[in-house]
Amino acid sequence: MRLSNLLAATAFAATSLTAVVPAALACGDDAAAPNKAAPADAKKVKIAIAGMSCGGCATAIHNALLKIDGVFVADVTFESGNAVVAFDPKKVTPDALVQAIQAAGYKPGKPTDA
Numbered sequence: 001m002r003l004s005n006l007l008a009a010t011a012f013a014a015t016s017l018t019a020v021v022p023a024a025l026a027c028g029d030d031a032a033a034p035n036k037a038a039p040a041d042a043k044k045v046k047i048a049i050a051g052m053s054c055g056g057c058a059t060a061i062h063n064a065l066l067k068i069d070g071v072f073v074a075d076v077t078f079e080s081g082n083a084v085v086a087f088d089p090k091k092v093t094p095d096a097l098v099q100a101i102q103a104a105g106y107k108p109g110k111p112t113d114a
Ligand SMILES: [Cu+2]
Pocket: 026, 027, 028, 052, 053, 054, 055, 056, 057, 058
């Protein structure tokens, strides 16, 4: 979630006479954080994600997942609506991945082994 955009959009809407739809609200325009090298024993899961509307959404989810300590790779694709995530199972649970995707504003399904 991009609080700065939200605040800017709210301030603009409050000073404007016309209704403003904050189009950038759900979509990140940040650069994608680089994936890290995943060790051979990394666990991999696939998660279907609903609610993405463009590649910026995929990047926002990618960055949210990579912020979690123990996540090595997050390949999020808008076109397929999927994330494939490689992580250290000693540090991260599939549930934590689901929660991070929800916190970013999207609707993840159940993680399955990938
Ligand atoms: Cu988007």
